Amino acid sequence: xxxxxxxxxxxxxxxxxxxxxxxxxxxxxxxxxxxxxxxxxxxxxxxxxxxxxxxxxxxxxxxxxxxxxxxxxxxxxxxxxxxxxxxxxxxxxxxxxxxxxxxxxxxxxxxxxxxxxxxxxxxxxxxxxxxxxxxxxxxxxxxxxxxxxxxxxxxxxxxxxxxxxxxxxxxxxxxxxxxxxx
Amino acid sequence: xxxxxxxxxxxxxxxxxxxxxxxxxxxxxxxxxxxxxxxxxxxxxxxxxxxxxxxxxxxxxxxxxxxxxxxxxxxxxxxxxxxxxxxxxxxxxxxxxxxxxxxxxxxxxxxxxxxxxxxxxxxxxxxxxxxxxxxxxxxxxxxxxxxxxxxxxxxxxxxxxxxxxxxxxxxxxxxxxxxxxx
DNA sequence: GTCTATAGGATGATAGAC
DNA sequence: GTCTATCATCCTATAGAC
Numbered sequence: 001x002x003x004x005x006x007x008x009x010x011x012x013x014x015x016x017x018x019x020x021x022x023x024x025x026x027x028x029x030x031x032x033x034x035x036x037x038x039x040x041x042x043x044x045x046x047x048x049x050x051x052x053x054x055x056x057x058x059x060x061x062x063x064x065x066x067x068x069x070x071x072x073x074x075x076x077x078x079x080x081x082x083x084x085x086x087x088x089x090x091x092x093x094x095x096x097x098x099x100x101x102x103x104x105x106x107x108x109x110x111x112x113x114x115x116x117x118x119x120x121x122x123x124x125x126x127x128x129x130x131x132x133x134x135x136x137x138x139x140x141x142x143x144x145x146x147x148x149x150x151x152x153x154x155x156x157x158x159x160x161x162x163x164x165x166x167x168x169x170x171x172x173x174x175x176x177x178x179x180x181x182x
Numbered sequence: 183x184x185x186x187x188x189x190x191x192x193x194x195x196x197x198x199x200x201x202x203x204x205x206x207x208x209x210x211x212x213x214x215x216x217x218x219x220x221x222x223x224x225x226x227x228x229x230x231x232x233x234x235x236x237x238x239x240x241x242x243x244x245x246x247x248x249x250x251x252x253x254x255x256x257x258x259x260x261x262x263x264x265x266x267x268x269x270x271x272x273x274x275x276x277x278x279x280x281x282x283x284x285x286x287x288x289x290x291x292x293x294x295x296x297x298x299x300x301x302x303x304x305x306x307x308x309x310x311x312x313x314x315x316x317x318x319x320x321x322x323x324x325x326x327x328x329x330x331x332x333x334x335x336x337x338x339x340x341x342x343x344x345x346x347x348x349x350x351x352x353x354x355x356x357x358x359x360x361x362x363x364x
Numbered sequence: 365g366t367c368t369a370t371a372g373g374a375t376g377a378t379a380g381a382c
Numbered sequence: 383g384t385c386t387a388t389c390a391t392c393c394t395a396t397a398g399a400c
Contacts, residue, residue, distance in 0.1 A: 011282045016197030018393060029367055034395055036365095090279065097275055099329030100193045108328050113339050120339075131346040132314075135321035139313070142320045146290050147281030157295050157302075164313045200375060211385055216377055218383095 001026040001036065003086075006047050010087025013094045014044050014104065045107055048095045051088045052111040056118065058082060063123055071123055072133070079137055080169045083144065093141040140165055149173055183208040183218065185268075188229050192269025195276045196226050196286065227289055230277045233270045234293040238300065240264060245305055253305055254315070261319055262351045265326065275323040322347055331355060 004026035008017050019040050023030040037043035062078035063071060082088055096112065099105040119130035143149075143165055151158035152174065162170060186208035190199050201222050205212040219225035244260035245253060264270055278294065281287040294316075301312035325331075325347055333340035334356065344352060 013195055013197055013276075013280065015195055016280075019395090020393075030393090031368085031395075031397095032366055040394065093279055093324075094195075096324050097272065097279065097327035098195065098198075099327050099332075105329055105332075109330060109333055109340075112324075112328055112330070113333070113337060113343075116343055117339055127342055127346055131321070131343065132317075134343075135314075135317040135347075138320040138324045139317035142275075142278050142294075145279035145281050146294055147287055148291060148294070150281075150287075151291055151295070155295060157299050158291075160309055161295075161298055161313065161316075164309055165317075201377085202375075212375090213377075213379095213386085214384055222376065 001028065001033070002046060002050055005033075005043055006051065006085070006091050007087035009044060009047055009094060010090030014098060014101075019043070041103060044091075044095070045103060047091050048104070048107050048111065051092045051095075052107075052114070054085060054088060055079075055082060055092070055115065059115075059118060059123070072125065072129065075119075075123060075133070076136070077168075080140065080166055083169065083173060089141050090145050093138075093145055096138075136165070183210065183215070184228060184232055187215075187225055188233065188267070188273050189269035191226060191229055191276060192272030196280060196283075199226075201225070223285060226273075226277070227285060229273050230286070230289050230293065233274045233277075234289075234296070236267060236270060237261075237264060237274070237297065241297075241300060241305070254307065254311065257301075257305060257315070258318070259350075262322065262348055265348075265351065265355060271323050272327050275320075275327055278320075318347070 001022075005017075005022045008021050008025050011017075012021070017040075019033045020030040022043070023033045026033065033043065034040070037046060058078045058081065059075055062074040065074060067074060069077075092108075092111075095104055095108040099108060116130055116134065119125045119133060120127065123130075125133065143162060148158050148162055152162060152170075153159075166173075183204075187199075187204045190203050190207050193199075194203070199222075201215045202212040204225070205215045208215065215225065216222070219228060240260045240263065241257055244256040247256060249256060251259075274290075274293075277286055277290040281290060298312055298316065301307045301315060302309065305312075307315065325344060330340050330344055334344060334352075335341075348355075
């Protein structure tokens with residue numbers, strides 16, 4: 001049910017999603033969704049928290065890996081791999097731009113800062129490198145959210161932008177165009 | 183009325199904004215807002231188009247300037263200056279993550295690609311530099327949307343992140359904390 | 365645990381007066 | 383041009399049965 005909610009919220013945003021859409025995606029009744037999570041807002045907060053936990057776990061795993069690929073690059077791959085968890089990065093992104101909402105904003109800021117702190121303290125990045133890393137993460141989120149993949153075949157600039165922003169990830173993503181989306 | 187709508191949409195997003203909130207912000211009646219723009223969606227599209235026009239105009243102006251500051255840097259300043267137009271960058275950002283909506287997605291993708299094309303063709307950036315430029319733009323949008331400024335005084339990481347991402351812009355922004363937001 | 369039925373409130377849009 | 387009144391729909395949440 002959380003994963004179903006993640007997918008729908010990722011696609012339509014917090015306000016744009018109805019508890020009924022989540023219920024249908026999860027194969028349960030609408031009142032049951034509300035019964036389990038209390039309110040729609042609590043459901044979204046649960047989605048955000050699971051997304052942040054998943055993200056941090058992926059980063060820790062990438063950091064612990066023994067490999068000759070530089071840490072910085074491994075973390076980028078780990079981030080892009082999260083695209084397979086449909087709606088996860090986009091739900092986060094929707095949370096990030098809703099900072100004006102008291103509860104959502106609090107969780108979003110705390111999560112964002114936790115990632116930044118992790119990149120510096122544990123992954124050993126400088127402030128500048130961590131900032132660049134996050135910037136490219138936000139770019140990737142945006143490209144997915146804006147569905148730039150839809151223009152891959154028809155617009156050379158779109159293709160170029162995608163290839164710059166997520167090399168190695170495109171074959172996987174292009175295999176599932178048209179459907180729900182990441 | 184468009185500027186009022188821009189501010190509200192920037193803060194609450196497309197679905198999270200009611201035509202009544204826009205009407206109040208503009209000092210008119212709710213039916214009048216609908217009467218003028220036809221539908222809420224058309225209103226949002228008008229906001230997006232104005233934002234994109236304003237953005238491109240700012241870039242062209244920065245490009246035409248005679249200065250010893252490198253073009254690349256001038257464009258960054260021009261972008262950050264758009265923060266004074268409340269809600270403009272955030273309305274754009276909300277549009278960007280709604281790529282799944284047929285109409286909004288179409289306008290958002292076209293606008294994003296137009297900016298990318300401009301950066302390469304007219305500002306003379308390489309694909310990589312243009313990609314980096316856009317990435318940092320998305321980062322700035324995110325930091326504003328998440329209201330990272332609210333943590334400036336209490337969280338050293340937040341402060342650091344803001345200073346990395348928008349040097350020279352903080353004094354201006356900090357002068358209007360707590361109110362609506364950019 | 366999960367459903368059906370439904371209340372209660374908001375919201376986008378229309379009609380029509382001034 | 384702009385408003386008041388209002389409808390119809392949608393949506394979150396609750397009540398209560400199985």
